[in-house]
Amino acid sequence: MEANPDGTGRPPACDLCGRPGVYLDRIQNRHLCSDHFVGDVEGRVNHTIQKYVMVQPGDRLAVALSGGKDSTVLLHLLRRLLPDADLAAVTVDEGIDGYRDATLRSAGATTRGLGIEHQTLSFLDLYGKTLDEILKGQPDRACSICGILRRKALNTIARRAGASKLVTGHNLDDEAQSVLMNWLRGDRERVLRRPEENGGHGFIPRVKPLREIPEKEVALYGILKGLFVELPECPYMHSALRGEVRGILTTLERGHPGTMRRVVEGQVRLSRQLSSIPRASRPLRACERCGDPTTARLCQACRLFDPEGGPGTLVSPER
Ligand SMILES: [Zn+2]
Ligand SMILES: [Zn+2]
Secondary structure: OOOOOOOOOOOOEOOOOOOEOOEEEOOOOEEEOHHHHHHHHHHHHHHHHHHOOOOOOOOEEEEEOOOOHHHHHHHHHHHHHOOOOEEEEEEEEOOOOOOHHHHHHHHHHHHHHHOOEEEEEEHHHHHOOOHHHHOOOOHHHHHHHHHHHHHHHHHHHHHHOOOOEEEOOOOHHHHHHHHHHHHHOOOHHHHOOOHHHOOOOOOOOEEOOOOOOOHHHHHHHHHHOOOOOOOOOOOOOOOHHHHHHHHHHHHHHHHOOOHHHHHHHHHHHHHHHOOOOOOOOOOOEEOOOOOOEEOOOOOHHHHHOOOOOOOOOOOOOOO
16 A cells, blocks of 8 residues: 655555555556556456466366465456366365464365365375474474475375366565575576476476566455455464575565566576576486375485485484
């Protein structure tokens, strides 16, 4: 929401219709009213879906619904923009005490309100333990361990739902952070990965319709549409690197509007221009424990529980 720069106490007028503005688009330097802001976000999400051919005829879309802001907005937007699409919502219950119950209730209310089929899979069912139990004694690895286990759980539940695509609520801020983190880690594979390769490696293809919408615009869209209730934050410490990168990008975006968009678009252009460069892709095989595709003997998730130890073992073996 914007303050009134002219000192009259009135909000600045929408540059398109003259009604009270609710948002200043700093990239195009224009104020937008509620209706024009909502229409603008929907138009850009639609454009992203078309541009990356995210949805094709016959697709069944599993929408990863955590119950939080981004995924709640995503599900509403998809229902609105793709009224005839075959949608199912899938939720992973990691087993985080004092956090997940509220977001699961929110996810259930959202899908009931939209009349969309909803499936849930818990870490307890899939791995025999909750995330709280898995992380006992190693809370500092929470995000990397949870990330690996969530990825496998989402793929499993999307497959059970019969989906051809997995749709996630990653926004522009998430994407810009990931691009920068890949550079900072020197992760050549990920730096060169084209958006169309998302998922890949035998997993259900992943698409991200909000990847060009800044986090604050996703949040404002949800507020203007009345979609949110107050939800608790995840109690685990977030990845230290992502937190720092997020701070740096926020500062840069404030001083140089459009920075995050340029970071993401630059990676897309670079990856396309370099797509002919041979990449060291190791052959895929089936994980010896769970059968999921992997380049090693065990997939990343199974390596977390590997009783044989070794450098990949992050979690105590008993389960
Ligand atoms: Zn307007
Ligand atoms: Zn496995």
